[in-house]
Amino acid sequence: MSTEKIEVKEDKTIKELVGEMSLSSAPILLELDGEIFYPDENYDRKIQAGNRLTVIPIIAGG
Amino acid sequence: MDRYSRQVLVAGIGRSGQEKLLKSKVLIIGCGALGTVIANNLVRAGVGYMKVVDRDFVELDNLQRQMLFDEADVEKRMPKAIAAVDKLRKINSSVKIEAEVKDVTQKNIEELIKDVDIVLDATDNLEIRLLINDTCFKHNIPWIYGAAISSYGMTMNIIPKVTACFRCIISSLPAPGSVDTCDTIGVLNATTSIIASLQSNEALKMLLGDEDLNQELLVINLKDNSFYKIVVKKRDNCPLCGDGVLEFLDKKGPSEPIKLCGREMIQITPQRKMKVSLEHLKRKLERVGEASYLGYLLRFRVEQYELTIFPDGRAFVKGVSDKETARSLYAKYIGV
Numbered sequence: 001m002s003t004e005k006i007e008v009k010e011d012k013t014i015k016e017l018v019g020e021m022s023l024s025s026a027p028i029l030l031e032l033d034g035e036i037f038y039p040d041e042n043y044d045r046k047i048q049a050g051n052r053l054t055v056i057p058i059i060a061g062g
Numbered sequence: 063m064d065r066y067s068r069q070v071l072v073a074g075i076g077r078s079g080q081e082k083l084l085k086s087k088v089l090i091i092g093c094g095a096l097g098t099v100i101a102n103n104l105v106r107a108g109v110g111y112m113k114v115v116d117r118d119f120v121e122l123d124n125l126q127r128q129m130l131f132d133e134a135d136v137e138k139r140m141p142k143a144i145a146a147v148d149k150l151r152k153i154n155s156s157v158k159i160e161a162e163v164k165d166v167t168q169k170n171i172e173e174l175i176k177d178v179d180i181v182l183d184a185t186d187n188l189e190i191r192l193l194i195n196d197t198c199f200k201h202n203i204p205w206i207y208g209a210a211i212s213s214y215g216m217t218m219n220i221i222p223k224v225t226a227c228f229r230c231i232i233s234s235l236p237a238p239g240s241v242d243t244c245d246t247i248g249v250l251n252a253t254t255s256i257i258a259s260l261q262s263n264e265a266l267k268m269l270l271g272d273e274d275l276n277q278e279l280l281v282i283n284l285k286d287n288s289f290y291k292i293v294v295k296k297r298d299n300c301p302l303c304g305d306g307v308l309e310f311l312d313k314k315g316p317s318e319p320i321k322l323c324g325r326e327m328i329q330i331t332p333q334r335k336m337k338v339s340l341e342h343l344k345r346k347l348e349r350v351g352e353a354s355y356l357g358y359l360l361r362f363r364v365e366q367y368e369l370t371i372f373p374d375g376r377a378f379v380k381g382v383s384d385k386e387t388a389r390s391l392y393a394k395y396i397g398v
Contacts, residue, residue, distance in 0.1 A: 001212045001247055026236055059211050059216060059241070059242070060398070061210055062183070062184050062185055
């Protein structure tokens with residue numbers, strides 16, 4: 001468990017990306033070029049091949 | 063004041079700061095790996111009053127990271143809150159400390175937070191944090207989120223109406239089983255100790271009125287020793303920050319565990335409609351117990367317990383007679 005850096009292979013939307021990664025129902029934040037955003041508020045946002053995103057899982061253990 | 067002399071010397075504290083701490087009141091919800099370290103730090107630092115709430119008993123596999131417990135507590139099956147408070151009183155008898163052995167729910171949380179200056183989150187699931195978030199927002203009390211699993215941890219100060227709230231970060235509860243827990247992927251004691259120390263330090267700063275508070279989500283990973291801060295903005299459509307909707311505090315629903323008649327079995331029903339991937343959950347649970355997926359349900363055996371989990375997130379917990387243990391097992395292994 002940690003943040004995960006991914007390089008986007010082809011143009012797609014955020015919704016497609018989180019769906020492919022099986023993260024649709026997981027609590028996460030995304031970071032792209034220093035900007036942090038909530039995936040579900042940005043489902044239609046397009047990301048391009050070559051973009052590097054960081055997935056930040058929000059966790060519950062304690 | 064002598065016992066705090068080294069702390070009083072720190073720039074920005076002094077005698078007046080220490081006096082503020084001695085008058086302060088804190089609530090710690092959860093007394094496991096995070097809660098024991100937070101309580102230890104704050105009692106030694108000289109907060110005036112502390113309430114520690116936890117629903118669990120001390121078990122052998124807690125001792126690796128839950129710093130206030132020992133083998134005698136395991137043998138006696140001591141409630142964590144009681145065992146912790148016994149130790150804390152020996153550490154600093156001048157602090158007024160209360161233990162509450164209970165499950166924190168929407169029915170009792172407002173009574174628990176009454177009159178405290180801040181709330182420290184040392185819990186183990188997201189649902190309780192959303193409840194703390196609602197309650198603290200309603201009563202305008204700052205709280206400090208903290209969480210840790212494996213070598214990964216995070217903390218954030220949540221100040222009602224100032225910072226983003228927890229509902230901004232998590233707009234809705236994820237499906238049961240979609241979140242890893244310490245009981246499914248483990249946790250290092252260094253991770254919990256560091257996160258808890260950061261939380262207790264931020265608590266002292268809040269109590270002292272320090273303006274240099276952390277307003278970001280602080281994330282650590284001990285695998286590569288990375289520490290970084292993430293600016294979390296308020297969500298545009300946050301039901302709590304935007305409209306003041308206290309969904310988790312005000313909710314009414316079939317969330318209360320139900321004891322099934324004549325059997326050592328308790329049914330847990332999630333608050334919301336959910337769809338659980340039982341195949342995914344099986345892969346996680348088979349690392350820590352015996353899990354079998356039967357197409358329409360998942361059966362999981364660990365220690366003396368058996369959990370039967372359905373695709374809607376409902377579960378039967380067998381081998382327990384009390385609701386708190388059933389809830390605790392559900393949070394540990396299924397998550398949320």
